Every structure is written in C-alpha cells, then in structure tokens.
Amino acid sequence: MGGASQGIGQAAAKLLAERGARVILLSRRIDALEAVRSGLPHPSHHKIIAMDMERIEELNLTLGRLVAETGPVSIWINNTGGPKAGPLTEATPVEMERAFRGHVMASQVILRTLLPGMKQLKYGRIINVLSTSVKQPIPNLGVSNLVRAAMAAWAKTLSQELGPFGITVNNILPGFTETPRLTSLAADAAARGSKSEEQVRKEWMDTIPLKRLADPRETAEAIGFLASPRASYISGVSLPVDGGRTGAF
Numbered sequence: 001m002g003g004a005s006q007g008i009g010q011a012a013a014k015l016l017a018e019r020g021a022r023v024i025l026l027s028r029r030i031d032a033l034e035a036v037r038s039g040l041p042h043p044s045h046h047k048i049i050a051m052d053m054e055r056i057e058e059l060n061l062t063l064g065r066l067v068a069e070t071g072p073v074s075i076w077i078n079n080t081g082g083p084k085a086g087p088l089t090e091a092t093p094v095e096m097e098r099a100f101r102g103h104v105m106a107s108q109v110i111l112r113t114l115l116p117g118m119k120q121l122k123y124g125r126i127i128n129v130l131s132t133s134v135k136q137p138i139p140n141l142g143v144s145n146l147v148r149a150a151m152a153a154w155a156k157t158l159s160q161e162l163g164p165f166g167i168t169v170n171n172i173l174p175g176f177t178e179t180p181r182l183t184s185l186a187a188d189a190a191a192r193g194s195k196s197e198e199q200v201r202k203e204w205m206d207t208i209p210l211k212r213l214a215d216p217r218e219t220a221e222a223i224g225f226l227a228s229p230r231a232s233y234i235s236g237v238s239l240p241v242d243g244g245r246t247g248a249f
C-alpha cells in the first residue's frame with residue numbers, strides 16, 4: 001500500500017487490515033508508518049518500507065527482497081503524494097521528470113516486482129489512486145493532470161494485458177477528500193486568491209452535489225471493494241469517489 005502514512009493511503013491500509021489483509025506499508029517517514037502499523041489489527045503481521053518512491057532503483061531492490069521473504073503479493077495499491085500545485089506553464093522539466101519518476105516509473109517497478117507472484121496465484125488486484133483530473137483536467141494542477149493521464153493510460157493498457165492472468169487493474173479518482181494534501185491545496189488556493197482557507201473550502205463544497213468533502217474512509221471503502229474478490233468482473237475502470245462533482249460521464 002503506497003502513501004500509507006496518512007490520508008487516503010492510511011485509511012485504505014486500515015480498512016484492508018481490518019478485513020484480514022497483511023499489509024506492506026510504504027512511504028518515506030518511518031515514524032509515521034510505525035504509528036500507523038501500531039494502530040492496525042495484528043501489528044506484527046504488517047511490513048514497512050520507508051522509502052522515497054522517486055528512488056526507483058532502491059525501491060526495486062527493497063520490495064524484491066521483501067517479496068522473496070513473504071511470498072506473492074495479491075493486491076497492490078499505487079498511491080503517493082500529488083505533484084506540486086501550479087499552472088503547467090510554470091512547471092520545469094525537472095518537476096515533470098520527478099513526477100513521472102515517482103508515479104509512473106515507480107508503479108512500473110512495483111508491477112514488475114509483483115507480477116510473477118500474481119501470475120503464479122492466477123489472481124491479482126492493482127489499484128491506482130489518481131484524481132478526477134483523469135476525466136476533467138483541474139486548473140492549477142498542471143503537472144498532476146499530466147501524470148494522472150499517463151497513469152490512466154498505463155492502467156488501461158495493463159488491464160488488457162493482464163486480464164488473461166486473472167489480474168484486474170482499476171483506478172480510484174478521489175474528489176475533495178479531508179487529508180493533509182487537501183489542507184495544503186486549500187492553503188495554496190487561499191494564498192493565490194487572497195481568500196481565507198474557509199472560503200476556499202466553502203467554494204469547493206458548493207461545486208459538490210453532496211455538499212461536503214469526503215472522509216478518507218469513504219475512499220478506502222471503494223478501494224476495499226475493488227481489492228476484494230467481489231469485484232471479480234471489473235477491470236480497466238476509473239471510479240470517481242467525488243460526491244458527484246465530476247461533470248463528465
């Protein structure tokens with residue numbers, strides 16, 4: 001489970017552990033991961049990888065070693081921090097390269113490490129936490145819009161390649177969800193628009209048919225379903241969990 005130290009990743013790790021999964025918790029901050037693990041049922045069942053997803057060579061080695069110890073992994077959730085906010089015109093090529101490394105290339109490294117085990121099991125669930133920008137690009141999230149689209153293409157292509165092995169690949173598209181990421185986006189939007197963060201949140205809520213922000217547990221429920229055997233005939237989809245906000249079909 002990527003991005004497991006806070007927000008949506010933490011909520012999903014908790015839900016999966018409550019439903020009996022042995023979880024690999026991945027993110028950079030070991031202390032935060034230890035704290036999450038200690039709050040899960042059967043803490044000793046869960047492993048930690050404290051690593052920057054952008055360091056793909058180390059990720060490859062460390063995850064490979066862990067899988068050699070634990071045996072095949074049947075579910076993987078690609079989730080990591082969103083790229084810095086800002087218009088695409090202001091993005092540097094270095095920022096773009098970092099975002100592709102931490103999202104697309106890291107996901108590919110993880111895939112190639114876990115795929116032999118999933119094929120052996122003839123079963124797998126790959127879920128990517130992306131954004132509703134897959135359906136409608138979001139203003140002021142230029143680099144994020146780019147990498148989410150790339151990840152959606154990655155996932156769709158894989159769903160076609162991996163279906164014959166009993167492996168499904170799907171995307172969750174969170175809307176405005178109460179996590180530390182949203183707090184920083186609200187602060188950024190407030191600073192850019194000379195407004196208070198409360199005003200920014202109110203304006204966001206006005207655009208959502210359900211008139212509230214999501215609790216990360218609600219996003220985790222969708223992840224939990226797609227990760228379960230009950231989602232056996234669903235592959236290649238992008239599921240918004242956005243309170244009805246996205247206008248596209």
Ligand SMILES: NC(=O)c1ccc[n+]([C@@H]2O[C@H](COP(=O)([O-])OP(=O)(O)OC[C@H]3O[C@@H](n4cnc5c(N)ncnc54)[C@H](OP(=O)(O)O)[C@@H]3O)[C@@H](O)[C@H]2O)c1
Pocket residue numbers: 002003004005006007008009026027028029030032051052053054079080081082083102129130131132173174175176177178179180181182
């Ligand atoms: N919240 C929303 O409203 C919303 C809406 C649309 C899309 N999303 C996207 O959904 C994803 C999850 O959202 P969130 O709100 O839960 O995000 P978040 O609160 O920012 O949490 C991101 C997680 O990723 C980890 N992480 C960040 N950079 C990393 C790196 N380089 N290597 C390894 N781990 C890294 C962080 O932990 P460490 O600091 O320990 O590394 C943290 O656990 C993000 O991609 C976000 O952009 C969120």
